[in-house]
Amino acid sequence: MPISNKILDFMDRGSWIRKMFEEGIALKKQFGEENVFDLSLGNPVMEPPQEFFDELKSIASKPIKGMHRYMPNAGLEITRQAIASELNKETGFSFSSNHIVMTCGAGGALNVVMKTLLNQGDEVVIFSPFFVEYQFYADNHGGTCKIVNPDENFLPDFESLFESINEKTKAVLINSPNNPTGVMYSKEILEKIAQIISEKEKQFDSEIFFISDEPYRKIVFDGLEYPHIFQFHPRTIVATSHSKDLALPGERIGYIAVNPNYTNQDILIDGLVFCNRTLGFVNAPALIQYLVVNLQSVTIDISEYQNKRDFMYQELSSIGYETVLPQGAFYMFPKSPIPNDVEFIEILKEQNVLAVPGRGFGCSGHFRISYCLEDSTLEGSISGLKAAFQNI
Ligand SMILES: Cc1ncc(COP(=O)(O)O)c(C=O)c1O
Structure with a gap:
């Protein structure tokens, strides 16, 4: 076998989304593209905002000398400064460009952060249901994940959090939306998590980092305000990207922001920059760093996602699915009408509707649908979702 046993096992465990994607291609060949409704992929169909194309035109007509060369491993000063200014506006904190490290997406950011922080055997506490890559990212850097269970509204069970933190815990990682x-x-939830972290730090005389993975930070509905984590704990780190808010996932542009009030920030930031380099990213792609300088307060049209959410939530509820109303991002996680989510996904597939079983996110008994898709795909999926619900 050319590849390691561990990777073989990981590929098997982490392959639900890819599996559904491949099954979707096979179904489309059999029944025709327009008769298969693939709700499994979180790849937004929305195009980037007009402002992005304006920046692209402007830079193509006036290229900056040396703009495609190597740069400092933390990224371009002008981009990091623009991000720091935007964060200062949003948080009232005093970020400077020093607190920002440009990365290859949020995925790259999380790998850089974990590589920087983790000693062999350290633990990262995560909350179920979770982004499937977290466990693989922690393993990349010698760590493991400890999983905290959710309550019925997918909020953290604080008792479970309290028990999950021990002397090996190096970080608590949240993803909101x-x-x-x-x-x-909410603010109250973040405050409570931070309070538990502080208590445990005292108990174990340790430093625990509170990390927020927030690529959906700007995709928030119903006029809700996004609470930043920085105010709740000094050891806070944000990993994020423009994959979703500017619809640029293929461009691999994101960043890490370190709390300006963290006392040991210099060594932490030096470590992050070193790891960005030695993981082989070297620096985030240059052209796209220039392009996002003036786009820090621009987003795709959030109301389009909110309309899609409203449509799917109303339709699913009227069929009889139990779903927690999403407040942001572009996914829903309804309860499977039968306990076995994998079996239900098969029933949905018979109706040419593809979704991802909850166990792919460490939370069986549910399934995930993405609604960052064409309205025709969402509308077309409803009769299959209904037939599947009625046929069980
Ligand atoms: C929760 C979460 N974190 C991180 C990522 C990685 O995003 P990026 O494209 O910025 O690497 C994703 C992508 O879907 C995600 O859903």
């Missing part, structure tokens, strides 16, 4: 549930953590 959440993939796969769309749930956003």
